[in-house]
Amino acid sequence: MTAAGVETTLLGFTRALRAAGIAVTQDRAQVFLAATARVGLGDQQRTYWAGRATLCSCPEDLPVYDKVFWAWFADDGSTGTAQRPVMPMPPSKQAPLGEDDADAGEGGPGDDLVVRVAASDVEVLRHRDIASMTEGERARLARQFARLSPRPPSRTSYRRRPARRGTLDTDATLRRMLARMGEPLELRHRHRSRRDRRVVLLVDVSGSMGPYADALLRLAHRMTRSMSTETFSVGTRVTRLTRAMRLRDADQALRAAGDVVPDWSGGTRLGEGLQAFLQRWGQRGMVRGAVVVVFSDGWERGDAALLAEQMRRLHLLAHRVVWVNPHKGAAGYQPVQVGMAAALPYVDDFVAGHSLAAFERVLEVVGDA
Amino acid sequence: MSLVNSPDDLAARLEKTGYLSDEALATVGFLAMELGRPLLLEGEPGTGKTALAEALAEGLGLPLVRLQCYEGIDASQALYDWDFPRQILHLRAVEAAADGRLDVDEVEGGLFAERFLVARPILRALREAPVVLLIDEVDRADDEFEAFLLEVLSTWQVTIPELGTVAAAVPPVVVLTSNRTREVHDALKRRCLYHWIDHPTLEREVAIVRSRAPEVSAELARQVVELVHEVRGADLVKPPGVAETLDWARALERLGTTTLDVEAAARTLGVAVKYREDADRVRAALDRMLAG
Numbered sequence: 001m002t003a004a005g006v007e008t009t010l011l012g013f014t015r016a017l018r019a020a021g022i023a024v025t026q027d028r029a030q031v032f033l034a035a036t037a038r039v040g041l042g043d044q045q046r047t048y049w050a051g052r053a054t055l056c057s058c059p060e061d062l063p064v065y066d067k068v069f070w071a072w073f074a075d076d077g078s079t080g081t082a083q084r085p086v087m088p089m090p091p092s093k094q095a096p097l098g099e100d101d102a103d104a105g106e107g108g109p110g111d112d113l114v115v116r117v118a119a120s121d122v123e124v125l126r127h128r129d130i131a132s133m134t135e136g137e138r139a140r141l142a143r144q145f146a147r148l149s150p151r152p153p154s155r156t157s158y159r160r161r162p163a164r165r166g167t168l169d170t171d172a173t174l175r176r177m178l179a180r181m182g183e184p185l186e187l188r189h190r191h192r193s194r195r196d197r198r199v200v201l202l203v204d205v206s207g208s209m210g211p212y213a214d215a216l217l218r219l220a221h222r223m224t225r226s227m228s229t230e231t232f233s234v235g236t237r238v239t240r241l242t243r244a245m246r247l248r249d250a251d252q253a254l255r256a257a258g259d260v261v262p263d264w265s266g267g268t269r270l271g272e273g274l275q276a277f278l279q280r281w282g283q284r285g286m287v288r289g290a291v292v293v294v295f296s297d298g299w300e301r302g303d304a305a306l307l308a309e310q311m312r313r314l315h316l317l318a319h320r321v322v323w324v325n326p327h328k329g330a331a332g333y334q335p336v337q338v339g340m341a342a343a344l345p346y347v348d349d350f351v352a353g354h355s356l357a358a359f360e361r362v363l364e365v366v367g368d369a
Numbered sequence: 370m371s372l373v374n375s376p377d378d379l380a381a382r383l384e385k386t387g388y389l390s391d392e393a394l395a396t397v398g399f400l401a402m403e404l405g406r407p408l409l410l411e412g413e414p415g416t417g418k419t420a421l422a423e424a425l426a427e428g429l430g431l432p433l434v435r436l437q438c439y440e441g442i443d444a445s446q447a448l449y450d451w452d453f454p455r456q457i458l459h460l461r462a463v464e465a466a467a468d469g470r471l472d473v474d475e476v477e478g479g480l481f482a483e484r485f486l487v488a489r490p491i492l493r494a495l496r497e498a499p500v501v502l503l504i505d506e507v508d509r510a511d512d513e514f515e516a517f518l519l520e521v522l523s524t525w526q527v528t529i530p531e532l533g534t535v536a537a538a539v540p541p542v543v544v545l546t547s548n549r550t551r552e553v554h555d556a557l558k559r560r561c562l563y564h565w566i567d568h569p570t571l572e573r574e575v576a577i578v579r580s581r582a583p584e585v586s587a588e589l590a591r592q593v594v595e596l597v598h599e600v601r602g603a604d605l606v607k608p609p610g611v612a613e614t615l616d617w618a619r620a621l622e623r624l625g626t627t628t629l630d631v632e633a634a635a636r637t638l639g640v641a642v643k644y645r646e647d648a649d650r651v652r653a654a655l656d657r658m659l660a661g
Contacts, residue, residue, distance in 0.1 A: 038404070
């Protein structure tokens with residue numbers, strides 16, 4: 001095979017990876033070419049490892065890589081030239097999104113009355129239960145999320161920063177002395193400053209939370225974009241949504257989240273979900289000292305004892321656990337569901353989460369944590 | 370200059386230090402050196418990420434420079450700082466000795482000389498290259514620190530305003546480790562070769578125990594590793610890593626155990642399993658685990 005032919009095959013492989021969902025950038029593809037050249041093209045095993053090291057960047061990439069690699073370099077021991085069918089995109093499930101065209105009737109030029117009507121309409125919308133809204137109302141509500149202003153919770157920093165009072169900063173004082181040829185004219189102080197705490201959001205995406213999924217993800221998007229936040233969906237499985245939530249545009253972010261979550265509207269196995277989350281991420285330090293917010297109605301189909309045990313672990317690891325339940329806003333609500341009752345002893349703040357106004361309150365609680 | 374000739378050569382050198390790599394790790398490690406790129410290792414705690422850097426240094430005969438990352442680490446803790454107290458002392462000394470006949474510029478120039486520089490790991494790695502630079506637990510550092518690392522790892526040089534630019538004669542062999550408590554930034558990942566280290570297979574882990582703890586008999590080593598694999602399958606909060614396997618085998622050997630039984634395993638369980646819930650679960654299943 002000619003060198004050019006080899007290059008075509010290898011680059012074709014990187015395109016197939018890209019089509020299958022791995023973010024292969026141009027520079028990575030180039031490093032991959034250089035790497036295969038170093039290990040020798042005849043060795044399929046080494047080509048495999050060279051590609052894995054240069055083109056993958058997280059454990060989630062690895063199974064996809066495996067599939068594409070063996071599909072691409074399947075039959076013969078060396079690198080084939082035939083163009084093979086590109087791996088199909090993973091089926092994309094889309095989160096329910098509001099339409100963007102509900103602007104009609106709002107804000108005529110200079111018309112004070114219309115503006116005021118629209119404003120009070122927004123006020124009503126703020127307090128309405130999201131589950132009872134029509135599609136159009138939801139779309140209007142979606143735009144209101146931009147007005148939420150999340151505020152990060154903070155803690156005392158380990159590091160000290162210059163300040164007017166506090167303990168003596170010997171380094172800075174000596175530095176000032178240097179500038180004055182060694183005369184201790186000016187004392188410098190420093191004290192511990194504040195640092196933002198990490199916020200971890202766990203969003204229940206099971207069937208019973210369906211009506212709130214869109215709004216909760218929008219809230220998660222606002223929070224992820226404005227402070228250090230990690231977002232996960234918990235349903236029958238745990239999926240990390242942080243990357244999707246970092247996209248600037250909210251609708252795009254929701255679409256990306258819809259693509260990666262495999263279990264929209266499935267059953268609720270919070271206990272198992274939490275266990276998987278804690279083992280995979282929480283335990284390792286993501287939750288340590290963080291403010292954890294669980295968005296769920298607490299309908300548990302699985303083992304309530306397991307849920308209680310996992311909540312206990314979560315409570316031990318986290319700085320504060322906030323549980324946001326959409327039904328808590330309803331008059332006469334009692335937390336008697338098996339799951340909710342099991343979790344409640346390990347929850348620091350139990351708040352409602354059914355409307356935009358309730359979300360504002362959630363952000364306050366998180367900011368004060 | 371090539372440090373190693375092939376993946377096999379690298380594997381052989383690592384093996385001499387007691388570190389058993391597999392085809393994958395040897396290939397990726399070889400490529401990192403050939404392409405002059407840092408190697409980003411992720412994987413379960415206790416799978417030998419940090420140990421690889423140590424073995425690389427020993428196997429290649431290079432010094433190991435280690436930078437432990439933590440929340441709030443900044444460039445002055447990674448690169449360099451000035452030794453201010455010594456500078457002041459120097460100033461006082463010069464003042465006393467010169468007795469008024471001082472050239473201010475000269476004194477000032479002398480203050481920011483090499484001897485007052487406190488070199489931190491990254492500066493040391495650049496100056497002393499070839500070395501193996503271990504940047505441990507990079508996921509603990511902040512975003513800004515990652516950006517700083519990215520710059521150093523791309524250019525292999527830093528500028529100290531008072532002294533000038535320090536560039537590495539050859540790129541150091543860089544190993545970054547991450548426990549995934551936080552996603553490492555894409556830009557940094559793109560700069561690195563990526564490798565995920567899994568727990569070793571049974572055969573390999575037996576070989577690792579035999580190589581790192583030769584005092585443990587072949588039979589005991591196999592029994593301990595088999596039990597550890599059972600324990601790892603038991604869905605624990607913190608499954609034991611290779612380091613725990615080694616500790617456990619050594620502990621049993623020191624207690625004079627020749628054949629691993631339920632009693633001996635239960636007595637020494639704390640060496641490998643470090644959560645109360647996990648210990649309860651394993652203790653309850655020991656009979657079955659040792660029988661299987």
